[in-house]
Amino acid sequence: MPTKELLVIGELNVDLILNQIEGFPEIGTEILAQKMNLTLGSSSAIMAANASAIGVDTYFCGLIGTDDFGTFILNSLDSKGVKTDFIQKTSEHQSGITVVMSYDQDRANVTYCGAMEALTYQKIPWADLTGFKHLHLSNFFIQKGIRQDIVKIFEKAKSLGLTTSLDLQWDPENRWDFDFKNCLPLVDIFMPNQAELLALTKKESLDQGLEAIAPYSNISVIKLGDKGSLAVENGKRISAAAFTNDNPVDTIGAGDSFNSGFIKKYISGSSLEQCLEYGNLMGALSTTAAGGTAAFSSIDTIKKTLKEKFNSEY
Ligand SMILES: Nc1ncnc2c1ncn2[C@@H]1O[C@H](COP(=O)(O)OP(=O)(O)OP(=O)(O)O)[C@@H](O)[C@H]1O
Ligand SMILES: [Mg+2]
Numbered sequence: 576m577p578t579k580e581l582l583v584i585g586e587l588n589v590d591l592i593l594n595q596i597e598g599f600p601e602i603g604t605e606i607l608a609q610k611m612n613l614t615l616g617s618s619s620a621i622m623a624a625n626a627s628a629i630g631v632d633t634y635f636c637g638l639i640g641t642d643d644f645g646t647f648i649l650n651s652l653d654s655k656g657v658k659t660d661f662i663q664k665t666s667e668h669q670s671g672i673t674v675v676m677s678y679d680q681d682r683a684n685v686t687y688c689g690a691m692e693a694l695t696y697q698k699i700p701w702a703d704l705t706g707f708k709h710l711h712l713s714n715f716f717i718q719k720g721i722r723q724d725i726v727k728i729f730e731k732a733k734s735l736g737l738t739t740s741l742d743l744q745w746d747p748e749n750r751w752d753f754d755f756k757n758c759l760p761l762v763d764i765f766m767p768n769q770a771e772l773l774a775l776t777k778k779e780s781l782d783q784g785l786e787a788i789a790p791y792s793n794i795s796v797i798k799l800g801d802k803g804s805l806a807v808e809n810g811k812r813i814s815a816a817a818f819t820n821d822n823p824v825d826t827i828g829a830g831d832s833f834n835s836g837f838i839k840k841y842i843s844g845s846s847l848e849q850c851l852e853y854g855n856l857m858g859a860l861s862t863t864a865a866g867g868t869a870a871f872s873s874i875d876t877i878k879k880t881l882k883e884k885f886n887s888e889y
Contacts (some may be wrong), residue, residue: 577708578634582737584699584721586691586714588638588646588671596676608676613789614649614787614866616673617691618714618744621867622829624655626835627869629889636661638694644670645690651865661700668693680825690696696724701731705764709842710737711834713755714814716746726754738841740764742834743771748841751775759791762829764841766834768798773883781805785793794847796837796854802875803855806847815851818859819887822885828867833858856887 584661595609615624619637627633635657639645639665649668652659671691676683698720710732715722732739741762743753751774765788770782770796776787781797785807788795795807805818822829836857840850864870871877878889 576852577736577849578706581626581711581834581838582622582634582636582661582704582707582709582710583619583623583711583713584636584694585589585623586671586688586694586718587635587639587648588616588618588673588686588689588691590614590616590648590673590675592675592677592866594677595798596678600676601786602837604876608687613647615670615868618742618828618831619712620648620652620657622711622713622742622834624652624868625828625832625861625871626839627656628868628874629835629839629857629865629877631839631872632658634658634661634707634742638663638665638668638690638698638701640664640668641666641672642670644653644672645839652692653870662869663698663700665693667757673688677805686717688719691717692719694718694733695720696727699728701735704735707735707737709739709838711740711838713742713831714755714833716742716748718798719873726757726761729758733761738763740766740834740838740841743773743775744830746774749774751777755788756791759788760793762793764794764796764837765792766796767799768800768830772797798833798858800826800829804833804851804858806851813847813851815848817855818887820859820862820884823862824865826862827865829858829861831867832861832871834856856881856885859885 593608668690671689673686772784775854776784778784797805833854837854840853881887
C-alpha cells in the first residue's frame, strides 16, 4: 500500500523579478528598477508548493547547485511543507535562475538553466522512490536531461505502480519534439493548455488537436484560461467553467495551481467533474495574488479568499 501521496520530478529555479524599471535595457548603459523580489520559480516547484499548501503529502525530486540560490530553493520548498529528501546537490552545475524584467502585464525573461538541464533518468534515485501514489512531471522541454528519457521515466513509474500526470508547458524553441505516441499511453492525465496542444499536434482547432492525441492518451485535461477546463476520457468530454475573477492580479502559475488542485482530487479518487472543478478553483485562487504561490500562503488565507471571492469551500 502506498504511504506517500505525490512525487514531483522536475526543474528547480529562482525567479529574480525586477519591477518598475525606468526604460528598457540597452547595451553600454545602466537603468534602475525601483522594486526587486527573489522568489521560488519553476513550474514543477510551484505545483509542488501549492499541492502541499492545500494538504497533499508532497515530495520533490530535482537537482540544484551547491550555491546560495540552491539553499534558497530548499528553504522555500521546506517552508511550504514540501519534502526535499530527494533533491540532490551538484557541484558541476549552478542552480537555475530566471531574471524577469517586468513591465506592467508584459515580462522579458532571461533564463540560465544550469542544474535544471542536468537531471537525467540515471540521476533519479529510483530505489528510494517507493510507496508513492502519484508522479507529476512538468516543463518537459526545458529539461534536456529528462527529455531524452521521458518514455523510460513513465515506464518506470508505471512499473512501480504509480498513477502519472504530465504538463509539457511551452517549448521555448518551438520545435515540439515530444514523442507523444509512445509516451501518452503511460500517462494517466495529460494536462496541456489549449495553445500547447495545438502547437504539439500542429492542428488549428481544439477538436482536431484532441483527435490527434486520442489514440494514445488516457485522460486529457485541457486548460482554457478564463474559459475553465475540459477533460476527455474514452471520447467522452466533460467541461467545467472557470470561477470568475473580475480583477486578476496576474495569471502567473494559474496552470500549475490548477494542476495541484486537480491532482489532489484525482489522488483521493474523486470524479473527473470534481477534479476539474477543484482545479479551476485553485487556478482562479492563484490569480488573486501576485506570482505563482502568494495566494497559497496559509490554509487560513486560502479558506478566506475562496469564501470571499468565489463563495467556495476549501
Ligand atoms: N483570469 C482567470 N480567471 C479565473 N480563472 C482563471 C483565469 N486564468 C486561469 N484561470 C484558471 O486557471 C486554470 C489554468 O490556467 P491557464 O489555462 O492559464 O493554464 P496555463 O496556460 O497552463 O497556465 P501557466 O501559464 O501557469 O502554465 C484555468 O483552467 C482556469 O480554471
Ligand atoms: Mg501551463
